[in-house]
Amino acid sequence: MSKKTVTDDISAEVRLELYRTQVRLREAEQRAFDLFLQNLVKGTSHLSLGQEAIAAGFAVAMQKGDLSFCTYRGHAHTLARGVPVEKVLGELMSRDNGLMRGKGGSMHLTSVEHGVMGSYAIIGAHLPIACGAAWRAQYRGDSDVSVCFFGDGTTNIGAFHEALNFAAIWKLPVVFVCENNLYMEYTPIADVTAVEHPAADRAAAYGLERIIIDGNDADEVLRTARKAYERARRGDGPSLIEAMTYRHSGHSRADPAKYRPEGELESWKKRDPIKMYRARLLKLGVSEAVLNTIDQEIKDEVEAATVACKAAPAPSADIIFTDVYADGGWAWRN
Amino acid sequence: MSKKTVTDDISAEVRLELYRTQVRLREAEQRAFDLFLQNLVKGTSHLSLGQEAIAAGFAVAMQKGDLSFCTYRGHAHTLARGVPVEKVLGELMSRDNGLMRGKGGSMHLTSVEHGVMGSYAIIGAHLPIACGAAWRAQYRGDSDVSVCFFGDGTTNIGAFHEALNFAAIWKLPVVFVCENNLYMEYTPIADVTAVEHPAADRAAAYGLERIIIDGNDADEVLRTARKAYERARRGDGPSLIEAMTYRHSGHSRADPAKYRPEGELESWKKRDPIKMYRARLLKLGVSEAVLNTIDQEIKDEVEAATVACKAAPAPSADIIFTDVYADGGWAWRN
Amino acid sequence: MAELTYRDAVARGIAQEMARDPDVVLIGEDIAKAGGVFKATVGLYEQFGPRRVRDTPISEQAILGAAMGAAMTGLKPIAEIMFADFAAVCWDYFANEFPKSRYMTNGQVKTPLVVRLGNGGGARFGAQHSQSVENWCMMIPGLKVVVPSSPIDVVGLMAAAVRDPDPVIFLEHKSLYATKGEVPDGEIVDTLGTAKILRPGKDATILALSLMVPRALEAADRLQAEHGIDCEVIDVRSLVPLDTQTILASVARTHRVFTVEENPRLCGWGAELMSIIADEAFYELDGPLVRITTPHIPLPAADVLEDLVIPNAARIVETVLRTLSN
Amino acid sequence: MAELTYRDAVARGIAQEMARDPDVVLIGEDIAKAGGVFKATVGLYEQFGPRRVRDTPISEQAILGAAMGAAMTGLKPIAEIMFADFAAVCWDYFANEFPKSRYMTNGQVKTPLVVRLGNGGGARFGAQHSQSVENWCMMIPGLKVVVPSSPIDVVGLMAAAVRDPDPVIFLEHKSLYATKGEVPDGEIVDTLGTAKILRPGKDATILALSLMVPRALEAADRLQAEHGIDCEVIDVRSLVPLDTQTILASVARTHRVFTVEENPRLCGWGAELMSIIADEAFYELDGPLVRITTPHIPLPAADVLEDLVIPNAARIVETVLRTLSN
Ligand SMILES: Cc1ncc(C[n+]2csc(CCOP(=O)(O)OP(=O)(O)O)c2C)c(N)n1
């Protein structure tokens, strides 16, 4: 592969990293879906199939120490920060090797050591929380950025409004990323939102710039992320970014997504972020062999993770009573 | 008085009604303040001294059946709908002749027969509630408008955002009136808000027009109200109006308002809505005698109300256990 | 007479009332076209149309505020707050608005509405989607709180809730949606504030609610069959109004009491009932009042863990045995 | 040793901890320049500056979310939610976020923060500004809940709350702010989870909290002086952790128990304590467990009405007398 060709403002290494990350998210989540069909995933799960470019772009642009705040649809963002596939699948499968040993479940993936400060399942709750982490950075003079991911539907809940105003007036180093996948669960976002772009058309209400990007283009995502992170680190305050995308699967494992108009999925699949990115890399001169190697490495990683998870024991009963409080236990009385 | 001179798009009758209403609010609230100094007002109270033009303009423009939703700063809006002064002062003084016989207190003035659907003391709560009343009108084909009053500080709470979006997407006949008196309690609104005009600069976030008016000019208020009500009755949906004004007294009876920059109160007092409106009427040819008669009538009404309230008994103990439930009682068990 | 699921009973109860009263309307997230995430409102959109069955944004405060404003002015709204846990994002309406306005206004304002919540655990949804919030609701003066355990009760209590002139919190258990029961044809209207003795017994009273009812019944059967202990099982059904007469009369017969509660332990509905009993039936008691509850912890997601924390028949049997043999 | 008001004790406790630990920060509405609507944070802005003492918009969810995010990443925020009733507009953080994240993440996330609330009635503020929400907090697993009744306890428990690694809800009583008490000079650090026997007695145990503590003490004095009944008065102080040892030991000495609770009756903290006693100390009891509470109604605003519904010394005396003479 010729570095010259593939490098512009984005280096060849970063481009390959973007590719690798997207493939990793795709493969891991497709495996999650397979395991669900095998009845090995308990509880619910919300996949980001089709939305990988956003998770990849924002994560690859981060520095170590930057913090991610995710939703119940958080597998992709968690994996994108480098959390091992095994840890994620283990949690989905309620195994002892899971990220939280099964105590949190698929909607609460958290890996503080990787900067994944939690996945939040109550719509909107984590936007103010991300503000708080950013406030700490500002207070201490730390240089990290807090990045908060959420969906289009989330822009209609009160906490969104409070967080955006709060971040703006305190000029907090926080980046709000709205993944507009056109649906709030089963309802088209347009049916329940007063503006066309649920996030971007409200940026001005917080004195912020209107930013809409192609969320299926990892390069565009990365460039946007870099700019927003720089702004935050400079002390210029928050950004609100609306990334247009589409989820290939249903809202959650329970949803066959029959509410979609005919052809919508197909047309978006033509704009599959990974397919498009692969094509771009090839066009930029990356050899098919390099990409195939990456594909294979990821497949192997996911396969190994699956094997490990299937072999992993269920969590032991004693952890039921651990970590309610900081002393490690749950005692509410003497 | 020459009807010709005083009448343009606003009739002479309406103009006098606007004057009378403003004077009535002023006198009644000033009396409330005096009674507080005499230790006859229990609990808290929040006066609208200086903000009368807004209450008067919106109320006078209403039709019978239109509904008002107010805040803890609700005396003015309640009185403006024609609720007797005695009923309001009685409630402030915790007397049996009060609007709610002392059960609600100054922050919860309600008179359903006058269309005053309640005064709400939790910031933001009544915006969604007003939506609900408007939804009923839409559902039934009723022609009434719901009018919801709140302050500048209220625009930063989540319920504001949810209500505005909700009203917009359902095109509800509701009018949101933000009385921007420059302060959220003791904090200048500019210190805690990301935009200059906390309501108007956010109207676009709900697909609504940006409307800012002089809240100390009763005519401008009335004209704006009429337009908004017409729009609502036509089925064209909600309006969000920001009326600039200033409160002459502190936030509540506990507040001496020392946080104001020097001269601010004085400069706003020059723009006292009643002083200005009186001057306008005189200029338009209304005789001083007519206005003095109104002034005297109001003074007499307030004085009579005061006498009645002072003579009124405290509420009787038995009402403690009435009206928790619709059967008139409070029984939670058999 | 048809066999219905608890899930279908919800839709049937709502349909019965919507057909009867044009003021009854239904709102919530994905409840219309999609029939609800729990499929408990399937068919209502088709039957009653988009005017009466409306999808909302993710704006729980707007949903409940709108329900309240509509109720104040003449409608009888049924609002869904999908998972009971989400009551926390609109708690102001539960706690400060609709339960208090009638009182504060000296009777001027009415709020006849129903809030439906998908309550309880067992679906491996984790700590933020599995809570039992009946005690959150019971502690607020001015609310009524209904917690049905069977399809027939769902229909009848839904009708009673919709017809009730006060705000009623209607807690549907997610793990009961798929359960089935016989439901007679025709209109069914039950009465709020009535507990049901589902199994008479003389040795001890077991008070249960919702998902805990079938488990209490199973435990009672085993206690009888395996240990000769004859438990009376009462489905409390309605926390407010509370049928203290039925409960206290049972205590006066059995002299021993247990609660089976899914809510976390502290300040659960069982604490209230036990306190009432410890005050008003103290001299009837032959031994300690024992609550069988989920421990006071957030709910874990993993199946093996969740199954260990929510009370089940085995734990009930074991607790009753241990207590009565002391 | 100085005489301090309860109000000033709040500021002193916070100042003590802010001076000691640069990670302690204070946020809330009008708490900085204005010193708080209850004047409980007067002087802190001047002493610690705008970086550490910050006014916020009316955005209670943002306040608590920000406190949580800061706590997760290293600060020790103290957040004020002005009137306890407003907990309802940000209840998600109390109920679903900070109490659950440590558990859900298997110990990865910590949330060492303090939420201060202006709790309780007596100021004629009406139903939406007068509530006692200690039971709202007690029922949520993962929270700690502290309810001081005197200036010295305010200082010491505030210090303990700030230093505690878990989320602590700190309920200040609005009607106690003006009360005074001796507070020693120098650092004061108390211990969470410890009840205090304020008045030893042998005939009955009275469990009280916050504003109800002075009333219980007054009642006990009158019961002694006028009726020869010797009551032990325990200031529970901390609902979570709960000092059951002190409470159960007292019950074992007196054999009769009363609670005095300001919260509305159903599912109050007293229901929990009575249930614990009815289970674990059943055989120590000589008579019914009696809770003296605000009735289960919204609070009326008028002075004459409010004074009738919140428990006072006369009602305590009367209830104890009537109960013990039965
Ligand atoms: C407060 C709250 N209300 C409702 C839900 C249920 N819910 C979960 S995901 C979802 C849709 C969210 O849509 P969007 O923000 O667009 O995110 P997406 O799922 O499309 O990624 C809803 C309504 C919730 N979790 N929390």
Ligand SMILES: Cc1ncc(C[n+]2csc(CCOP(=O)(O)OP(=O)(O)O)c2C)c(N)n1
């Ligand atoms: C949810 C909530 N938070 C805080 C308060 C306390 N509070 C009462 S009035 C007020 C200021 C409101 O300011 P604004 O909306 O500008 O109205 P104004 O008082 O100026 O009329 C605050 C913070 C409240 N009542 N409810």
Ligand SMILES: [Mg+2]
């Ligand atoms: Mg979406």
Ligand SMILES: [Mg+2]
């Ligand atoms: Mg204001």
